[in-house]
Amino acid sequence: MNYQESISYLEGLKIFGIRLGLTRIERLLELLGHPQDRYRTIHVTGTNGKGSVSAMVEGALRRSGIHTGFYSSPHLVSYTERVRVDGQNISEEDFAEGITVIREKIDQMLAEGDECPTQFEVLTALGFYYFAKCQVEYAVIEVGLGGTLDSTNVITPEVSVITNVTMEHADKLGGTLRSIAENKAGIIKDGVPVVTAAKGEPLKVIRETAEAKNADIFVEGEDFSSTFLSCDGHTQKLEFSSELLGIEKKPYELHLLGRHQVENSAVALMTIRLLHNIDERITMQTVTEALRLVSWPARFEHLELGAQQIIIDGAHNPAGMQALRGSLDDIFPAEERVLLLGILKDKDIDTMLDILLRPNDTVVVTRPQSERADSADDLLRRVAPAVQHVEAFSDNEEALDRALELANGEKLLVIAGSLYLVGGVRQMLLKRKE
Missing domain, CATH: 3.90.190.20 (Mur ligase, C-terminal domain)
Known part of the structure; x- marks a missing residue:
């Protein structure tokens, strides 16, 4: 298939709509040789802010000289925006090549009597496949919807991030704030640290899940926080503090504007700090340089x-x-x-x-x-x-x-x-x- 044919194929998959569940994506990835297991990952969910936090974490990794992948959704203009390596969108040629390979595996699934994967599942598989092909070291993976049954929830990340939880997609995630929180907490894995800015009942649910999974949890406003200092309309000046980490009022500049980015950047910094513990290439210098540069289109x-x-x-x-x-x-x-x-x-x-x-x-x-x-x-x-x-x-x-x-x-x-x-x-x- 060429690029236009691959897009037509994807558009045809919309008839299957949103069907939560992991059976189809797990089988598809099995046929692709489990590409999602060939690099380290950071998994990010939340009602709002997950794209911005993902962009900050990926930018910090890249600025640290690390070969990175970034899977996000939805796109603004082109499907190629969803799969990036080292900050660059997948090319139309590589996009078409990946979809061609994946379609062959789907045809095999259908011949075996399996259900056809959804459009989002195919795009998720494309991201995992392309990152493995490019031999990235780390990939930041943004959840599409919820967490537990989202097609991205087939990875064991280095850090699980839950930005916040509010009433969104309630019709698909159980109808209550608690059920939504339970769904997002579904990305928490055994022994994998969790960073969150959730509050109230959702935080309680996330704590319970983390405790059950023996996963350390780091909460914005308790274990770490950022404070707004000033803004010139183009850049924010902020300070990051964490008594837990022995960091007091560490100044940094953030290219992303908006009061919500104060909290988002704190979550990103805490996540990056945990990654620093396993990779010494990640330093506060490279992180602060990245935050001064990182952008995320159409977010203030x-x-x-x-x-x-x-x-x-x-x-x-x-x-x-x-x-x-x-x-x-x-x-x-x-x-x-x-x-x-x-x-x-x-x-x-x-x-x-x-x-x-x-x-x-x-x-x-x-x-x-x-x-x-x-x-x-x-x-x-x-x-x-x-x-x-x-x-x-x-x-x-x-x-x-x-x-x-x-x-x-x-x-x-x-x-x-x-x-x-x-x-x-x-x-x-x-x-x-x-």
Whole structure:
């Protein structure tokens, strides 16, 4: 298969939807020769922040001279973004070659009477296969959904990371906060240390699981923490402390913006510290250099288009919107705002809007590029009572043009909501910057 044929094959697998379980991925990886066992891994789950934490950990490993892999989801524009080696997306040629090999194994499974793997399982297998082919030393693996039955949960990592736990995907993960926490705690393995920023009942569940697995647990706010010092709109100055590790107010700079990244970076630093215990190449110097450089697209990302200041954030649930609103209030408290929004219809839309919107905001709504998207007209109806002015456009580029016109280089433009919207709009903006 060439790249386009491999994409068509993947798109055809969408008919199987989301089917949690490990039987299919385990058999597929067995036929591929267990590629996931040929390198060390770090496993990262959580409701919010897992992508940012993964990016920080991978960046620190790479800056330390370590040959790294990074598997993440979803992508913003191209499937190739999901599988990276040494910071570079898998090439379209290698992507197609990997999918061709995996398809042959799937055909064998089907001939033996096994179920067909889902699209996410195939992409996960591709990541594991490609990392083994490239002979990476470490791979940072981000969970897709939950933990226990997620197709990534076939590894025994060096560290298990659970960023936080809130009500997200409750319909697929048991319907309660406790069941969601139990699911995410499913990545904890016997004797493997756990780093988490969970609070309340989810933390209790994670502690119980760690104790049952004889796994040391390190909790943000108890065993380690980071403190915000200042932000110039481009970089945050922070301090990391851990009485447990004998570290007091270690300063560092973080390229990623937003108050939520204070906690995320603390989780990443604690994870990296544990990795330092098994690999002396990882030093505080290389880590602080990495954090000053690391980026994670569409996570409170600051762009400039001429005089226009733009924030792009894939805040797609209430916790994400809370982090976005708090970061906007912290960093741009006095700025008037124009918001370009698109949200999926299966999200808690009204709660998200209640958190984000201010009465004097100007809003443009549009429809994300997904069959699960809420319509522009419905979103307009929901937004209208809360703000002074709102307009709706079905076409994303028309919506962007109007939002830029309304902001006019004088107001802060905030593009937020589903990654199915912000990924495409971000690409439009980058083309215009060129």
